[in-house]
Amino acid sequence: MKSKGFSRRDFIKTVGITTALAATGTVPPLLYASERRFVTFPEKTELLLLTSSPPQLETPLKYFRELITPNEALFVRWHLSNIPTSVDLATWRLVVHGNVDTPISLSFDDLKKFEKVGYTAVIQCAGNGRSFFEPPLFGGQWLNGAMGNVTWGGVRLRDVLKSAGIKTGSLEVVFKGLDKAALPATPGFQKSLQLDKALEDDIIIAYEMNGQELPLLNGFPVRLVVPGWYATYWVKSLSDIEVTDKPSESFWMKTAYRIPDDPCGCVEPGTAPKKTVPINRMTTRSLLINPEDGSRLKSGQPIELMGVAFSGGYGIREVLVSIDGGMDWRPARLGKDLGRYSWIQWFYPWQPAKSGTYQVMVRATNSIGESQPLDGLWNPSGYLLNTIERHNLIVT
Amino acid sequence: MKTTILLCIAVSLVYTALVIAGDQGFVKEGTRRSMTLPAAAISLKEGPGKDTTSSYCRICHSLDYITTQQKFPKARWQAEITKMIKTYGAPISEENARIIADYISAHYGTGG
Numbered sequence: 001m002k003s004k005g006f007s008r009r010d011f012i013k014t015v016g017i018t019t020a021l022a023a024t025g026t027v028p029p030l031l032y033a034s035e036r037r038f039v040t041f042p043e044k045t046e047l048l049l050l051t052s053s054p055p056q057l058e059t060p061l062k063y064f065r066e067l068i069t070p071n072e073a074l075f076v077r078w079h080l081s082n083i084p085t086s087v088d089l090a091t092w093r094l095v096v097h098g099n100v101d102t103p104i105s106l107s108f109d110d111l112k113k114f115e116k117v118g119y120t121a122v123i124q125c126a127g128n129g130r131s132f133f134e135p136p137l138f139g140g141q142w143l144n145g146a147m148g149n150v151t152w153g154g155v156r157l158r159d160v161l162k163s164a165g166i167k168t169g170s171l172e173v174v175f176k177g178l179d180k181a182a183l184p185a186t187p188g189f190q191k192s193l194q195l196d197k198a199l200e201d202d203i204i205i206a207y208e209m210n211g212q213e214l215p216l217l218n219g220f221p222v223r224l225v226v227p228g229w230y231a232t233y234w235v236k237s238l239s240d241i242e243v244t245d246k247p248s249e250s251f252w253m254k255t256a257y258r259i260p261d262d263p264c265g266c267v268e269p270g271t272a273p274k275k276t277v278p279i280n281r282m283t284t285r286s287l288l289i290n291p292e293d294g295s296r297l298k299s300g301q302p303i304e305l306m307g308v309a310f311s312g313g314y315g316i317r318e319v320l321v322s323i324d325g326g327m328d329w330r331p332a333r334l335g336k337d338l339g340r341y342s343w344i345q346w347f348y349p350w351q352p353a354k355s356g357t358y359q360v361m362v363r364a365t366n367s368i369g370e371s372q373p374l375d376g377l378w379n380p381s382g383y384l385l386n387t388i389e390r391h392n393l394i395v396t
Numbered sequence: 397m398k399t400t401i402l403l404c405i406a407v408s409l410v411y412t413a414l415v416i417a418g419d420q421g422f423v424k425e426g427t428r429r430s431m432t433l434p435a436a437a438i439s440l441k442e443g444p445g446k447d448t449t450s451s452y453c454r455i456c457h458s459l460d461y462i463t464t465q466q467k468f469p470k471a472r473w474q475a476e477i478t479k480m481i482k483t484y485g486a487p488i489s490e491e492n493a494r495i496i497a498d499y500i501s502a503h504y505g506t507g508g
Contacts (some may be wrong), residue, residue: 042431044424185485
């Protein structure tokens with residue numbers, strides 16, 4: 001569908017849809033999905049290929065019909081090309097050092113001696129949905145498949161930090177994995193958390209995904225899990241934890257993964273923010289999963305719309321559905337509640353009486369009243385996307 | 397002789413049990429997990445600057461990092477190439493940066 005000299009903008013003009021509508025997700029998937037091909041990487045089922053090295057693989061929407069995303073279907077996103085392709089637990093160690101009383105080096109068995117904890121949490125890439133931004137942006141052109149809902153098992157980061165003894169005056173905790181850049185001049189990937197954040201109850205070093213060991217592509221043997229926050233902090237193949245007494249000067253905290261410092265994390269499309277902060281908690285989202293955008297339905301035949309909704313750690317209070325482009329909104333039935341970090345499924349029975357095109361919209365609100373904007377949210381890196389989607393269902 | 401054959405069978409059975417060779421290049425062998433990633437299968441469109449673009453960009457990433465982007469004007473691509481040099485340390489001379497920007501904007505950008 002997309003050919004030389006034919007941009008998404010041209011497409012939008014051609015069909016006479018406003019730019020505001022383009023940001024909602026009804027137009028681009030047709031264009032980009034047509035360019036994508038399926039690939040099978042180690043320990044993975046067929047996923048949509050974004051890039052092969054460093055690998056970026058996207059989960060097809062059909063997997064989100066289930067409450068839990070299978071390990072083999074979870075998206076993949078690495079930053080640097082030398083990713084760990086072989087790990088031996090016999091020699092693997094997790095080191096904790098820096099501003100601590102006793103630096104420690106833990107084997108996989110040592111790590112498993114800490115109390116085991118777990119929960120279900122949404123993992124979502126900061127740039128999920130970036131391809132829907134208008135004006136368009138550089139970066140991974142994700143549709144909505146850079147997310148998943150996984151039951152994580154592991155040990156509390158706090159317990160591990162305390163076993164090394166955090167010295168007074170400590171400010172941050174820095175996390176590094178086994179991945180390396182191709183060039184020495186490229187900044188090595190690392191992320192930092194403020195000490196008080198790092199000591200929160202629910203941050204874990206996970207060695208299990210849905211009761212199984214992690215696939216290598218998702219960070220075997222352990223990765224950090226910061227539930228409610230974007231996956232950029234969930235450092236894969238975690239091998240090095242450093243407690244520091246000064247703020248991080250790393251490229252990946254000071255330059256990359258930053259959002260406008262205002263309540264919406266957004267700016268006027270095409271403009272630069274005056275001040276930025278590191279990205280953090282996820283915005284509230286809801287998605288229609290089935291039937292997919294553009295599906296054809298029969299009038300008079302009852303169906304059930306379904307999808308998922310989640311927020312940055314505050315659960316979901318309500319999901320409203322509109323089948324008439326946002327005029328009338330009615331509550332959806334919510335599925336099984338797996339806790340505040342998990343997504344929840346929503347269901348909406350519907351029997352279209354007349355033929356025609358129906359614009360379906362879904363809007364979620366979390367337990368502290370955070371919801372989704374009607375108009376396109378925009379920032380220069382393509383993060384935080386949670387604009388209310390508009391899907392067309394064609395009834396004949 | 398018979399003992400040797402039995403021993404061989406036993407060893408191979410144990411080996412099979414230890415090595416669970418998944419398809420698609422994943423191998424689980426004792427405490428070790430290994431994988432072989434599929435080769436990047438993308439090639440760029442023919443045109444002046446194609447080889448320069450391929451050889452430099454591929455140092456750090458597969459070429460689909462170019463081909464999956466949306467269409468941008470040349471100035472935006474120049475800024476992106478500058479970021480690759482200044483931020484990520486790509487060893488690209490000014491002249492080669494010009495060749496790459498010309499090539500990408502002509503074949504994968506808006507041209508201007």
